[in-house]
Amino acid sequence: MVSIFVLGGLEKRKSVASVQDILFKNCTVALMGERRCFLPNGAPDFTFVEMENLSRIEAPNTIILCEEPFAVSNSITLPADAVGLLSSGNLPAAAFIRRCGIRAVTLGMSSKDTITLSSITPDSAVLCLQRAINDFSGNTLDPVEIPLSLSRRCDAFSILCAASIFLLSGQIDILRQILF
Numbered sequence: 001m002v003s004i005f006v007l008g009g010l011e012k013r014k015s016v017a018s019v020q021d022i023l024f025k026n027c028t029v030a031l032m033g034e035r036r037c038f039l040p041n042g043a044p045d046f047t048f049v050e051m052e053n054l055s056r057i058e059a060p061n062t063i064i065l066c067e068e069p070f071a072v073s074n075s076i077t078l079p080a081d082a083v084g085l086l087s088s089g090n091l092p093a094a095a096f097i098r099r100c101g102i103r104a105v106t107l108g109m110s111s112k113d114t115i116t117l118s119s120i121t122p123d124s125a126v127l128c129l130q131r132a133i134n135d136f137s138g139n140t141l142d143p144v145e146i147p148l149s150l151s152r153r154c155d156a157f158s159i160l161c162a163a164s165i166f167l168l169s170g171q172i173d174i175l176r177q178i179l180f
Helices: 014-026 091-100 156-168
Strands: 002-008 029-033 046-050 062-067 083-087 103-107 115-120 124-129 144-149
Touching: 002 091, 002 156, 014 029, 014 046, 014 062, 014 156, 062 091, 062 156, 083 091, 083 156, 091 103, 103 115, 103 156, 115 156, 124 156, 144 156
Parallel strands: 002 046, 002 062, 029 046, 062 083, 083 103
Antiparallel strands: 115 124, 124 144
């Protein structure tokens, strides 16, 4: 199971709802938040956590989804093997990830980003992993382009977040099969 913690973002963002929707359509997801909690029958593939004022996160296979605007306590403690997903333009999140000493995966439309979209149309996109990364099982994922099918209009950041979650969890094959 992979745990996804949303940090930053002073209000619920549309991109977080889109990422949740993509995950719920294609996997078993537990949702924990300040105002709601959903626990599916059986073991979930992912646990999605949205809570403010966390001081310590202790979970294996942790993804930190850094939303904008990014503001969190400097005293928060993260697992050493956590991975931060952030927009390359999110400088406060980048400084936080560096300070915590965890891996960062940058998402965006720049050649400097780890994961980007090389093209996007109303019904398809091409995901581009621009440099090798390791998934949570230790497998190296080499640079690759993966065609994606879109069932609705999604913003690029939501597509990149959801795709990154699947890549880091070792589910690269699901990307070729699902509808975003």
